[in-house]
Amino acid sequence: MRISEKALNMKYSAVRKLVPLASEAESKGVKVYRLNIGQPNIETPELFFEGLRNIPDHVIRYADSRGIKELLDQVIEVYSRDGHILKKEDIIVTQGGSEALTMAMLAICNPDDEVLVPEPFYSNYKSFIDIAGAKIVPIATDITNDFALPKKEEIQKLISPRTKAILYSNPCNPTGKVYTKEEVELMADLAVENDLFIVADEPYREFIYDDNDKHYSLLDIEKARENTIIIDSVSKHYSACGARVGFLISRNEEFMKYIMKFCQARLAAPTVEQYAVANLMKAPKEYFKEIKEIYKRRRDIIVNSLNKIEGVTCSAPKGAIYAFAKLPVDSSEEFCKWLLTDFRYDNSTVMLAPGEGFYETAGLGKQEVRFSFCVGEEDIEKAMKVLEEALKVYKK
Amino acid sequence: MRISEKALNMKYSAVRKLVPLASEAESKGVKVYRLNIGQPNIETPELFFEGLRNIPDHVIRYADSRGIKELLDQVIEVYSRDGHILKKEDIIVTQGGSEALTMAMLAICNPDDEVLVPEPFYSNYKSFIDIAGAKIVPIATDITNDFALPKKEEIQKLISPRTKAILYSNPCNPTGKVYTKEEVELMADLAVENDLFIVADEPYREFIYDDNDKHYSLLDIEKARENTIIIDSVSKHYSACGARVGFLISRNEEFMKYIMKFCQARLAAPTVEQYAVANLMKAPKEYFKEIKEIYKRRRDIIVNSLNKIEGVTCSAPKGAIYAFAKLPVDSSEEFCKWLLTDFRYDNSTVMLAPGEGFYETAGLGKQEVRFSFCVGEEDIEKAMKVLEEALKVYKK
Numbered sequence: 001m002r003i004s005e006k007a008l009n010m011k012y013s014a015v016r017k018l019v020p021l022a023s024e025a026e027s028k029g030v031k032v033y034r035l036n037i038g039q040p041n042i043e044t045p046e047l048f049f050e051g052l053r054n055i056p057d058h059v060i061r062y063a064d065s066r067g068i069k070e071l072l073d074q075v076i077e078v079y080s081r082d083g084h085i086l087k088k089e090d091i092i093v094t095q096g097g098s099e100a101l102t103m104a105m106l107a108i109c110n111p112d113d114e115v116l117v118p119e120p121f122y123s124n125y126k127s128f129i130d131i132a133g134a135k136i137v138p139i140a141t142d143i144t145n146d147f148a149l150p151k152k153e154e155i156q157k158l159i160s161p162r163t164k165a166i167l168y169s170n171p172c173n174p175t176g177k178v179y180t181k182e183e184v185e186l187m188a189d190l191a192v193e194n195d196l197f198i199v200a201d202e203p204y205r206e207f208i209y210d211d212n213d214k215h216y217s218l219l220d221i222e223k224a225r226e227n228t229i230i231i232d233s234v235s236k237h238y239s240a241c242g243a244r245v246g247f248l249i250s251r252n253e254e255f256m257k258y259i260m261k262f263c264q265a266r267l268a269a270p271t272v273e274q275y276a277v278a279n280l281m282k283a284p285k286e287y288f289k290e291i292k293e294i295y296k297r298r299r300d301i302i303v304n305s306l307n308k309i310e311g312v313t314c315s316a317p318k319g320a321i322y323a324f325a326k327l328p329v330d331s332s333e334e335f336c337k338w339l340l341t342d343f344r345y346d347n348s349t350v351m352l353a354p355g356e357g358f359y360e361t362a363g364l365g366k367q368e369v370r371f372s373f374c375v376g377e378e379d380i381e382k383a384m385k386v387l388e389e390a391l392k393v394y395k396k
Numbered sequence: 397m398r399i400s401e402k403a404l405n406m407k408y409s410a411v412r413k414l415v416p417l418a419s420e421a422e423s424k425g426v427k428v429y430r431l432n433i434g435q436p437n438i439e440t441p442e443l444f445f446e447g448l449r450n451i452p453d454h455v456i457r458y459a460d461s462r463g464i465k466e467l468l469d470q471v472i473e474v475y476s477r478d479g480h481i482l483k484k485e486d487i488i489v490t491q492g493g494s495e496a497l498t499m500a501m502l503a504i505c506n507p508d509d510e511v512l513v514p515e516p517f518y519s520n521y522k523s524f525i526d527i528a529g530a531k532i533v534p535i536a537t538d539i540t541n542d543f544a545l546p547k548k549e550e551i552q553k554l555i556s557p558r559t560k561a562i563l564y565s566n567p568c569n570p571t572g573k574v575y576t577k578e579e580v581e582l583m584a585d586l587a588v589e590n591d592l593f594i595v596a597d598e599p600y601r602e603f604i605y606d607d608n609d610k611h612y613s614l615l616d617i618e619k620a621r622e623n624t625i626i627i628d629s630v631s632k633h634y635s636a637c638g639a640r641v642g643f644l645i646s647r648n649e650e651f652m653k654y655i656m657k658f659c660q661a662r663l664a665a666p667t668v669e670q671y672a673v674a675n676l677m678k679a680p681k682e683y684f685k686e687i688k689e690i691y692k693r694r695r696d697i698i699v700n701s702l703n704k705i706e707g708v709t710c711s712a713p714k715g716a717i718y719a720f721a722k723l724p725v726d727s728s729e730e731f732c733k734w735l736l737t738d739f740r741y742d743n744s745t746v747m748l749a750p751g752e753g754f755y756e757t758a759g760l761g762k763q764e765v766r767f768s769f770c771v772g773e774e775d776i777e778k779a780m781k782v783l784e785e786a787l788k789v790y791k792k
Contacts, residue, residue: 001560001593001623003654004528007503013660016461037458044456052448052668060440060638062433065412095491095640098662106527107403111507127661131502132400133529164397197397227397242456242667244491258399264409265523266494270666271638272448 010130014123014357015370021340022351031348032340033383035371038173038321042239042291044280051279055272063268065260067093070278075232075247078281084219092248092259093269097203097233100248101128101167103262104229107255108164108197109134116158116166118149120324120358120365122173122201136360137163143326143368146315147177152186159190165197166190170215171204174358174370175324176299176317178208184216188224197255198224203233203246204320206288209296213318219249226252236321237288238280243273295321298373298380305384306371309391321373324355328395332356332369335394343390350383350390406526410519410753411766417736418747427744428736429779431767434569434717438635438687440676447675451668459664461656463489466674471628471643474677480615488644488655489665493599493629496644497524497563499658500625503651504560504593505530512554512562514545516720516754516761518569518597532756533559539722539764542711543573548582555586561593562586566611567600570754570766571720572695572713574604580612584620593651594620599629599642600716602684605692609714615645622648632717633684634676639669691717694769694776701780702767705787717769720751724791728752728765731790739786746779746786 015037022032066072072088079086094100101124109115111133117125119138129136137158141147149155166187170179179187184200191198198218205215218228233246250256302323306314311328329335333354343349355368375383411433418428462468468484475482490496497520505511507529513521515534525532533554537543545551562583566575575583580596587594594614601611614624629642646652698719702710707724725731729750739745751764771779 001504001591001648001651003651004503004506004509006506006528007654007657010654010657010661012657013461016660039458041455043454048456049451049454052451055445055448058439058445059437060444060636062435062637065409095666096663102662107400108397110400110402111529113400124661124663127657131527131658131661132402133507195397240456241458242664244664244666252397255397255399258403258406261403261406261408261523262527264412265406265520265527266498267492267520268638268640270491270640270669272672273666273668276668 006130006133010127011123011357015353018336018340018351021337025340025349029347030344033348033350033375033379033386035375035383036351036353038236038372038374039241040236040239040321040374041376042294044240045238045283045287047283048238048240048243048276048280051276052272054279055275060271063271063274065263065268067091067269068271068274068278071274074278074281081285082217084217086249089253089256090249090251092256092263093274094246094248095269096235096244097201097231097246098124098128100231100246101125101201102131103259104199104231104248105129105132105134106262107258112162113164114160114162116155116163118147118168118172119360120174120355120368122169123357125167126360134164138360140361143313143315143324147172147175149183149186152190155190159194163194163196165199167199167201169201171208171319173204173320174322174353175315176320176322178213178319179216181216184218185221188218188221188227191227192224196227197229198227199229199231201231203231203236206237207292207295207321208319209292209299210318228252229255234277234280238283240277240280243277245269245273245277295373297377299323301377301380302371302373302384305388309388311391323371325369325371326367327369328391329367331366336369338394339390343393345386345389348382348386350386402526402529406523407519407753411749414732414736414747417733421736421745425743426740429744429746429771429775429782431771431779432747432749434632434768434770435637436632436635436717436770437772438690440636441634441679441683443679444634444636444639444672444676447672448668450675451671456667459667459670461659461664463487463665464667464670464674467670470674470677477681478613480613482645485649485652486645486647488652488659489670490642490644491665492631492640493597493627493642494520494524496627496642497521497597498527499655500595500627500644501525501528501530502658503654508558509560510556510558512551512559514543514564514568515756516570516751516764518565519753521563522756530560534756536757539709539711539720543568543571545579545582548586551586555590559590559592561595563595563597565597567604567715569600569716570718570749571711572716572718574609574715575612577612580614581617584614584617584623587623588620592623593625594623595625595627597627599627599632602633603688603691603717604715605688605695606714624648625651630673630676634679636673636676639673641665641669641673691769694773695719697773697776698767698769698780705784707787719767721765721767722763723765724787725763727762732765734790735786739789741782741785744778744782746782
């Protein structure tokens with residue numbers, strides 16, 4: 001029997017593939033600071049567990065393929081706080097943002113079609129686009145320029161008859177970049193002018209750290225109404241990654257009609273978690289302020305520590321829960337493996353996500369790594385000390 | 397913007413597409429007996445809710461991409477009861493059987509590859525295979541012959557260089573057929589001789605109603621060890637459809653290695669439901685006896701009632717929770733719609749799943765419908781009376 005080309009060519013998760021090495025170190029009693037993954041250590045709000053306790057039915061039935069009414073209503077409520085008026089038909093509850101993205105790519109792309117994505121990007125975008133048989137055409141951005149988008153003409157040159165969509169995360173995983181109003185408008189303009197879908201993946205929308213910065217939503221750009229697809233998720237905002245509840249949002253009726261075919265094929269998102277999340281999303285907007293302060297302090301420690309280490313370049317992450325940095329090593333993947341297999345400082349080490357997995361362009365990201373803000377301040381401080389000492393040893 | 401060919405060509409769920417008509421009838425106060433869908437009305441065992449109450453963590457974290465240890469251990473335990481020895485690496489927890497099937501098809505099929513499926517089949521198989529860009533080559537079976545498989549030579553003729561797998565459900569949705577030992581061996585032989593994967597979808601394995609019949613598992617056929625993929629789900633066995641917890645099981649290490657890429661891309665199955673299901677699956681095997689008795693009584697009522705109605709042909713469903721019957725109508729889809737929009741008996745009507753959606757071959761299934769055993773005996777009796785009266789009126 002032969003495995004499909006798709007399966008052969010797909011990549012293992014850049015964030016998860018070093019897990020066996022970390023587990024092995026841990027099994028030997030080594031403390032591993034896991035800064036590789038966006039798995040917050042923050043407690044899931046009690047509202048979630050309250051929702052779980054109050055499931056209204058003793059038969060755990062299939063939910064409606066679109067999602068349960070209670071949750072759809074709550075999504076409408078949360079978006080209305082930011083002035084975005086949605087109706088039930090504009091929303092589909094998905095199994096995490098992952099499923100929403102996979103469905104969107106399947107509904108948009110024919111095999112060999114192209115999707116423009118600012119690079120570096122969340123590594124699983126490649127898998128979702130691979131599943132649809134399409135490919136990523138990267139929009140190059142650079143750490144020395146804080147990952148700003150290139151000029152419109154430059155991006156326009158990348159658009160071919162095969163281009164079907166622009167996909168970006170805002171704030172950006174892995175760089176922490178927050179797109180400016182001009183950048184969001186630029187992408188929306190390109191989408192409208194070239195008849196493309198534009199997909200904004202926004203699971204970190206509430207996590208923008210500086211008062212000068214703001215989240216600009218495609219939902220405010222009326223002329224891009226039919227082009228716009230928003231991906232959302234409760235994973236990071238409410239520290240509920242394991243709930244696997246996300247949302248696909250679009251006011252393009254035709255598009256949503258076809259997405260429903262994929263929804264019906266997988267029947268429904270999990271019922272119990274939908275009830276729990278419907279209650280969880282009753283958390284007031286102030287909840288995010290509190291969480292944001294926690295992440296902001298962690299970010300500051302990481303960025304300040306990195307800037308003190310010789311040879312390290314770190315951009316200023318303005319949002320999300322990641323920092324992306326360039327290390328003075330030839331292969332960050334080899335370095336990350338070495339950290340787990342060989343290097344110990346005070347019987348501890350650090351796990352990072354190698355940068356290459358966040359790039360499509362061969363050869364890029366080899367010196368870069370992603371740090372997540374998902375452990376406490378004290379652990380971050382220790383982890384950064386481990387990194388500093390490791391780089392001293394590794395360079396020799 | 398254009399929608400993908402895949403999305404344009406996919407079908408809406410045969411089982412779910414009449415839902416709006418049923419909802420409209422209900423909104424007018426009409427009682428609709430919903431025999432269209434495999435959504436049991438049986439209470440989910442208390443063990444599930446006990447599991448929910450005892451989630452061991454206040455952070456709802458991503459589960460391991462393979463599934464949580466507690467659940468994998470429980471699957472191993474349940475399979476060992478039937479003499480099937482599995483190890484953790486042979487199992488992956490999926491978002492329902494639906495995700496397991498989608499991943500399997502993606503890992504096996506290149507675009508335009510072929511999958512042999514006895515027809516009629518569970519309608520969503522078509523969607524899963526469409527997502528992989530492959531197509532179904534139906535193995536014809538017939539209601540007048542209780543859906544027995546054709547001879548081996550007949551099936552062999554359907555195999556081309558593009559054929560990659562055989563897929564069947566056992567007991568069969570929608571027909572209730574239970575494959576005999578000879579039939580399972582015949583399919584396994586064909587898979588081994590032609591180097592194909594063979595995928596057995598077994599969410600109704602415990603529901604076989606007559607003492608003479610038995611579930612024959614591919615796991616017992618040693619020579620097909622590398623070819624065999626089992627799809628399982630807690631949806632029907634434990635009346636927990638909404639949990640969306642299924643399993644992909646295979647002892648083919650190479651295949652499982654590639655499946656893990658798809659697992660990592662979607663990160664994990666839902667954490668909370670995995671804990672609840674790990675506890676749910678502690679239900680003793682006797683639990684199924686009790687549930688089986690309930691379904692058996694319902695089956696008997698449906699089959700006896702159908703056999704009394706003039707012009708109706710019903711095969712004898714020996715397992716699963718469905719009966720498939722041929723009605724004296726030209727288009728069962730039109731008839732099913734008419735039941736919901738026009739026909740009322742005692743201010744009630746009945747919702748059935750039109751047969752065409754369970755066929756790939758154009759023109760087949762037009763007179764057939766699927767009945768599910770998912771409402772109580774009294775409701776089934778009333779529903780069958782409604783059907784009898786409806787056919788009298790419709791024929792005129």
